Amino acid sequence: MSAEDIPNVIVAVRIRPLSLDEQNHGHRSCCHVVGDQTVIIEKEGIPNRHLKSQRGSTNEYGFDIAFPVEATQDEVYDRTVKNVIPTILDGFNATIFAYGATGAGKTHTMMGKHRDSKSYDEFIDDEYEDGVPDTGIIPQSLSDIFRLIHIRQEEEKAQHENEGGSSSWTVTVSYLEVYNEAIRDLLNPKSKNLSLREDAQKGVVHVSGLRHVDVASATDVLDLLRTGNCNRRTGATSANKDSSRSHAVLQVTVKHTSTTLLSRHSPNAEISEGKLSMIDLAGSERASSTQNSGIRLTEGANINKSLLALANCINALSSTTQKVMRRRSDSALKVKEKRFIPRTKYRDSKLTHLLKSSLEGDCRLIMIANISPSHTSFEESHNTLKYANRAKNIKIRPKMHVVTAEMTHIQRAEKLEQENANLRKELAEVRAKRKTIDGNVLNSLNLVDAKRAKHNAGSEPQTMHLRRTIDRLERENKELQDKVREMENELGQLRSQSARSQPISTPNKVSDKSPHPSSARKRASLVPQRHLSTHPVVYRTPSRQTPSRLSLIPRISTGSKF
Numbered sequence: 001m002s003a004e005d006i007p008n009v010i011v012a013v014r015i016r017p018l019s020l021d022e023q024n025h026g027h028r029s030c031c032h033v034v035g036d037q038t039v040i041i042e043k044e045g046i047p048n049r050h051l052k053s054q055r056g057s058t059n060e061y062g063f064d065i066a067f068p069v070e071a072t073q074d075e076v077y078d079r080t081v082k083n084v085i086p087t088i089l090d091g092f093n094a095t096i097f098a099y100g101a102t103g104a105g106k107t108h109t110m111m112g113k114h115r116d117s118k119s120y121d122e123f124i125d126d127e128y129e130d131g132v133p134d135t136g137i138i139p140q141s142l143s144d145i146f147r148l149i150h151i152r153q154e155e156e157k158a159q160h161e162n163e164g165g166s167s168s169w170t171v172t173v174s175y176l177e178v179y180n181e182a183i184r185d186l187l188n189p190k191s192k193n194l195s196l197r198e199d200a201q202k203g204v205v206h207v208s209g210l211r212h213v214d215v216a217s218a219t220d221v222l223d224l225l226r227t228g229n230c231n232r233r234t235g236a237t238s239a240n241k242d243s244s245r246s247h248a249v250l251q252v253t254v255k256h257t258s259t260t261l262l263s264r265h266s267p268n269a270e271i272s273e274g275k276l277s278m279i280d281l282a283g284s285e286r287a288s289s290t291q292n293s294g295i296r297l298t299e300g301a302n303i304n305k306s307l308l309a310l311a312n313c314i315n316a317l318s319s320t321t322q323k324v325m326r327r328r329s330d331s332a333l334k335v336k337e338k339r340f341i342p343r344t345k346y347r348d349s350k351l352t353h354l355l356k357s358s359l360e361g362d363c364r365l366i367m368i369a370n371i372s373p374s375h376t377s378f379e380e381s382h383n384t385l386k387y388a389n390r391a392k393n394i395k396i397r398p399k400m401h402v403v404t405a406e407m408t409h410i411q412r413a414e415k416l417e418q419e420n421a422n423l424r425k426e427l428a429e430v431r432a433k434r435k436t437i438d439g440n441v442l443n444s445l446n447l448v449d450a451k452r453a454k455h456n457a458g459s460e461p462q463t464m465h466l467r468r469t470i471d472r473l474e475r476e477n478k479e480l481q482d483k484v485r486e487m488e489n490e491l492g493q494l495r496s497q498s499a500r501s502q503p504i505s506t507p508n509k510v511s512d513k514s515p516h517p518s519s520a521r522k523r524a525s526l527v528p529q530r531h532l533s534t535h536p537v538v539y540r541t542p543s544r545q546t547p548s549r550l551s552l553i554p555r556i557s558t559g560s561k562f
């Protein structure tokens, strides 16, 4: 799913099951889900009473998603938060908060059943022990963030090998609580009441002095969360024995720095920063129904105050979107008529001031409104539904937080140094590999030599046979040459005899001069036409058509070697 397909605001409602205790005390269920988007809440009237507040009623509300009592933790995570996680890695912000009355199931939805004492491994173990997945939104989101970072790292590694450049991911975590209108760092319990600072230019609110811890895995974050939860204010109230008395805000910031070498001289760095804020709100409560007193009553008043401020902000933000634009038909002028828009008063409480940048617009918003089905909690559940119904109107346009910066000279020098170091390392590795290959090649060559020697040894008899043939032919050649010389002598004698006795008449012109030195080579090829001692012998150069016998003798140089 691409970032554009993911809704900017998701308002979901989850109804928790009736607890055993509630069932034992005869509580009846007053709300249920129809389809997967509608919640129906019914109020039983008091018989024979005529006041409006005493009459029965049925109300129907529609939401983006409505989870019935049977919905599992996995289902809730998959349909609300799962698709938003990749957008955090792309540089978008998102805020998830669980809203609802005390004991409605907010902490269960955000953390799961094992909220404080368990490490991440124990979470996973328990999941399989019980056979029912019970991991809440926070652990599942963290696990997905690190899983996706790992996948992207692998993809980038392959890309950088081909195209150059580099990238890095850093994840930091902060965890705070807003208790009695004071901000406390849950990762640094010694910290005093921290103050909020607003950067008017960037439009962001940050907590000064808040600790941000670098983390490398989901386990790291959950271990921090466990430590933080031990410092969080919880207490037993008449509505919930393990009631969160503060709003807890866990923020996970994912920073991605990627350097691309667009050209050799202008490497660019792109930094994206996405933030996921996960908020487990303290539960609203009616003082009359909780019968709290003393410190619990003060806590409750502060919780209600901040939740009221949050309700007002949501009201104001949803009203802003109901701007009415009308055009008077009788006038050429366009007249805009606006409805009354309440001002968003973020500063009314620490909680809303802190959430300003999340609520104001450039951040996706997921609100999970938790309700109890018990008829005794009808008022709280109905208020929660009305609250969530209003939040549906909030319009948000999320913005990607990416900074593209041409690198400074120092950054470039550092970058190049780093790359050179990597290249040097690679070179050393290649050299080492080459050494091994050279060694192997040498071994192979020796092997080939050995094979050749073996092969030659096998062909020795053949060589010997050839040598013998050559010797024989050389001998024959020498004998023939001797014979030729002998015959030449004989010829010379015959010539001188015939010169003395009679003239010679021949059809061919025969030179009576001694042979020219250049014809000495031809001598060997002079063939006697006839060899009769009684008749004069005529010698002539053999014609091409009649090859001489001598020319058939193979000419083999004695110096030839095999």
Ligand SMILES: Nc1ncnc2c1ncn2[C@@H]1O[C@H](COP(=O)(O)OP(=O)(O)OP(=O)(O)O)[C@@H](O)[C@H]1O
Residues within 6 Å of the ligand: 015, 016, 017, 019, 100, 101, 102, 103, 104, 105, 106, 107, 108, 109, 113, 240, 242, 243, 244, 245, 281, 282, 283, 284, 370
């Ligand atoms: N969906 C659910 N399935 C099973 N049990 C649930 C579910 N939701 C809540 N519970 C149980 O109901 C009890 C109250 O839930 P939880 O503590 O999460 O409420 P809360 O809204 O966080 O309350 P508070 O605001 O007081 O902290 C817990 O024991 C919890 O395990």
